[in-house]
Amino acid sequence: MAINWFKYSAPTTFYGLAGKLIPWFAISAAILFAIGLYIGFVVAPMDAQQGEFYRIIFIHVPASMMSMFLYMIMAGYAALGLIFNTRLSAMMASAIAPTGALFALISLWTGALWGKPMWGAWWMWDARMTSELILLFLYLGFIALHASIDDPRRADRAAALLAIIGSVNVPIIYFSVKWWNTLHQGATIKFSGTSMHVAMQQAMFTMLLACWLYAIAVVLTRVRSIILERERNTTWITELPEMKR
Amino acid sequence: MIGLDIWMRENPLTYVWFGSYAVAMLIFAVEIAMVVHKRKITLQQVRLMREAGEEE
Numbered sequence: 622m623a624i625n626w627f628k629y630s631a632p633t634t635f636y637g638l639a640g641k642l643i644p645w646f647a648i649s650a651a652i653l654f655a656i657g658l659y660i661g662f663v664v665a666p667m668d669a670q671q672g673e674f675y676r677i678i679f680i681h682v683p684a685s686m687m688s689m690f691l692y693m694i695m696a697g698y699a700a701l702g703l704i705f706n707t708r709l710s711a712m713m714a715s716a717i718a719p720t721g722a723l724f725a726l727i728s729l730w731t732g733a734l735w736g737k738p739m740w741g742a743w744w745m746w747d748a749r750m751t752s753e754l755i756l757l758f759l760y761l762g763f764i765a766l767h768a769s770i771d772d773p774r775r776a777d778r779a780a781a782l783l784a785i786i787g788s789v790n791v792p793i794i795y796f797s798v799k800w801w802n803t804l805h806q807g808a809t810i811k812f813s814g815t816s817m818h819v820a821m822q823q824a825m826f827t828m829l830l831a832c833w834l835y836a837i838a839v840v841l842t843r844v845r846s847i848i849l850e851r852e853r854n855t856t857w858i859t860e861l862p863e864m865k866r
Numbered sequence: 867m868i869g870l871d872i873w874m875r876e877n878p879l880t881y882v883w884f885g886s887y888a889v890a891m892l893i894f895a896v897e898i899a900m901v902v903h904k905r906k907i908t909l910q911q912v913r914l915m916r917e918a919g920e921e922e
Contacts, residue, residue, distance in 0.1 A: 658887070662879075662883075672878055673878035673879050673882060674878055674881075674882060676879075676882050677882055677885075677886045680886050680887055680890050681886070684890070719897070720897065723893055723894075723897055726893065727889075727890045727893055730886070730889060730890075731885075731886040731889075731890065734881070734882075734885040734886050735886075737871075737874070738874055738875065738878070738881075835894065839897055839898065839901055842901045842902070842905060843901050843904065845905065846901070846904045846905045846908040849905075849908045849909065849912055850908050850911075850912075853911075853912045853915060858912065859916055863909060864909075864912065864913060864916060
């Protein structure tokens with residue numbers, strides 16, 4: 622049976638699909654967070670050099686990766702909305718921005734907490750930290766610009782441009798450790814393999830997956846509110862069961 | 867600051883847990899509360915607009 626995926630690019634059909642998917646993503650995220658924390662704090666051994674402080678990695682790395690992934694997805698949706706004038710793409714971009722900003726904030730916060738015992742400072746103007754801070758400002762700029770324009774379609778277009786231009790910062794964050802001498806170490810996990818202990822890898826990937834599922838659940842919930850708000854004058858909204866309660 | 871340095875080295879797990887994980891969980895909890903609240907408010911607004919439209 623062939624599924625017509627384009628069917629779900631319309632807010633009308635996507636709204637219902639998102640509603641059905643949210644509980645599954647939310648429950649899976651909660652379970653994976655519990656498993657990830659258990660492996661990270663109980664199973665994974667202590668690091669020979671960093672002691673217990675290294676355990677910040679299980680939230681710091683997934684949060685940093687999520688902040689970059691979400692920005693690229695947001696910019697992708699924004700570009701789709703700008704090129705094809707698709708309503709749902711722009712709504713998705715606006716729904717992703719706050720979650721991406723929070724992941725960037727968590728990344729910076731946990732990085733500062735890790736930096737203090739390891740480097741002796743909460744903050745350094747290191748290339749990776751500075752570019753991650755710029756990413757947070759880009760998210761905030763996207764949210765502020767979108768909120769400052771009353772007409773939602775014009776706001777979508779203006780914010781989309783900012784998102785697309787800002788996407789140049791994501792490869793800068795990723796390659797900063799190669800291009801400049803930074804306090805951050807180079808990539809530990811490569812396609813060729815890793816020197817990390819198996820339990821540490823398991824904890825990190827479980828937490829990363831949990832963060833993904835959490836982000837999807839939250840973004841879908843937010844986009845449903847945006848769809849409701851923007852499509853409030855359409856007949857399909859008035860026919861929704863939650864509107865008849 | 868010196869006191870904090872000594873404390874974090876004596877209690878690394880407490881520092882890691884409360885400083886990073888508890889803060890991250892708090893941020894997630896606040897975000898969840900915000901999206902749930904936003905949904906409730908939006909539904910309420912759309913219902914009110916619909917009722918106002920029906921009365922006209």
